[in-house]
Amino acid sequence: MTVQELYRQARRILEDAGLDSPDFDAGELSAHFFGLDRAGIALYGNRTPPSEAAAAFCRAVKERAARRPLQYLLGQWEFMGLTLQVGEGVLIPREDTAVLVEELAAGLRGVPAPRGLDLCAGTGAVALGLCSLLPDTEALCLELSPTALSFLKRNLDAYPQYHVQVQKADVLLPDTTLRFSHGALDFIASNPPYIEREELSQLQPEVLREPAMALDGGEDGLLFYRAIAEHWVPLLKPGGLLAVEIGETQAEQVCTIFSAHPLENIRVCQDWAGLDRVVLAVHAGAAGV
Missing domain, CATH: 1.10.8 (Helicase, Ruva Protein; domain 3)
Structure with missing residues (x-):
C-alpha cells in the first residue's frame, strides 16, 4: 500500500x-x-x-x-516551541499550561536572573517554557515519580542552554522544604494534580491512560494548593511570585486558600477558551505584579 x-x-x-x-x-x-x-x-x-x-x-x-494517547505513540510533544519527550508514566504537556508560563514570565520581567522552583514538574514543561522566555532564569524541578523523573531528565538534557536542575521530592511532605532557605526564591510555579478523586473515573479514556499520581488532587482536588500555600510560600522573597494552574471551577477556592497566607495581589487568569486557568499571587512585603 x-x-x-x-x-x-x-x-x-x-x-x-x-x-x-x-x-x-x-x-x-x-x-x-x-x-x-x-x-x-x-x-x-x-x-x-x-x-x-x-x-x-x-x-x-x-x-x-x-485510545492510547497520540502523544505517547509519538514519544514526544511540542510545548511552546520545545520538543518534550513523553510516554506512559508522565503527564502530557497541554496548551493551557502555556498561560501559566507566560503570566509568570510577565511578572518576572525586570527581575535579574530569577531563581525558583517548579513543583510537580512532570516533563519539565513549566521550567523549560519559562527559560525559553527568560533565558537567565535558574529553576529547580521537583518531581516524585521515578518514571516522570526519567522523562524530565531527558528533557533537561535536550536543552542544556537553560539553567534547570532536578531533584526527587515529595511536595506534600513539610520536611521537604527544609532543603531550601526561606525567603530566597523569586518564584514558585506548579501545575499540580487537581482533579477530585471521585471524578477520576469519569475522565476521557486518553486521560485515564495518564498517571493517576499526576491527576489526583485529593478528595476535593485542593490538596496540593493547601500544601503549597502552607509549606512552600515561606520560601519566597517578599514580592516573590506564586503561580499555579487550576481546574476551571477552582479559582474561588484556591484564592480563598491563598488569602489565608502571607500572599497579596491574588488574581485569576483565563486560558484561550476564557476559562479560569491560573492563579497568581505575590508574597506580602513588596509591590505586586
Missing part, C-alpha cells in the same frame, strides 16, 4: 473508533512513521513505504483507536 492509502485507511479506522480528530491523528502518525504530514501526502503520497514502517504505522493506528 502507498502512504496515501495507509493514511486514508488510518483515518477511516480512527473515525470509526469515534475519535474527535481522525484527520489530525492520522496525519501526525504519518509524519512520525513516514516523514510525510498531510501536505506531504498530497505531494508524495504515491510512495510505498518500507514494510517495517508500514507495519509500525498500522500498529500505532490500532493503539490510537484503542
Whole structure:
C-alpha cells in the first residue's frame, strides 16, 4: 500500500473508533512513521513505504483507536516551541499550561536572573517554557515519580542552554522544604494534580491512560494548593511570585486558600477558551505584579 492509502485507511479506522480528530491523528502518525504530514501526502503520497514502517504505522493506528494517547505513540510533544519527550508514566504537556508560563514570565520581567522552583514538574514543561522566555532564569524541578523523573531528565538534557536542575521530592511532605532557605526564591510555579478523586473515573479514556499520581488532587482536588500555600510560600522573597494552574471551577477556592497566607495581589487568569486557568499571587512585603 502507498502512504496515501495507509493514511486514508488510518483515518477511516480512527473515525470509526469515534475519535474527535481522525484527520489530525492520522496525519501526525504519518509524519512520525513516514516523514510525510498531510501536505506531504498530497505531494508524495504515491510512495510505498518500507514494510517495517508500514507495519509500525498500522500498529500505532490500532493503539490510537484503542485510545492510547497520540502523544505517547509519538514519544514526544511540542510545548511552546520545545520538543518534550513523553510516554506512559508522565503527564502530557497541554496548551493551557502555556498561560501559566507566560503570566509568570510577565511578572518576572525586570527581575535579574530569577531563581525558583517548579513543583510537580512532570516533563519539565513549566521550567523549560519559562527559560525559553527568560533565558537567565535558574529553576529547580521537583518531581516524585521515578518514571516522570526519567522523562524530565531527558528533557533537561535536550536543552542544556537553560539553567534547570532536578531533584526527587515529595511536595506534600513539610520536611521537604527544609532543603531550601526561606525567603530566597523569586518564584514558585506548579501545575499540580487537581482533579477530585471521585471524578477520576469519569475522565476521557486518553486521560485515564495518564498517571493517576499526576491527576489526583485529593478528595476535593485542593490538596496540593493547601500544601503549597502552607509549606512552600515561606520560601519566597517578599514580592516573590506564586503561580499555579487550576481546574476551571477552582479559582474561588484556591484564592480563598491563598488569602489565608502571607500572599497579596491574588488574581485569576483565563486560558484561550476564557476559562479560569491560573492563579497568581505575590508574597506580602513588596509591590505586586
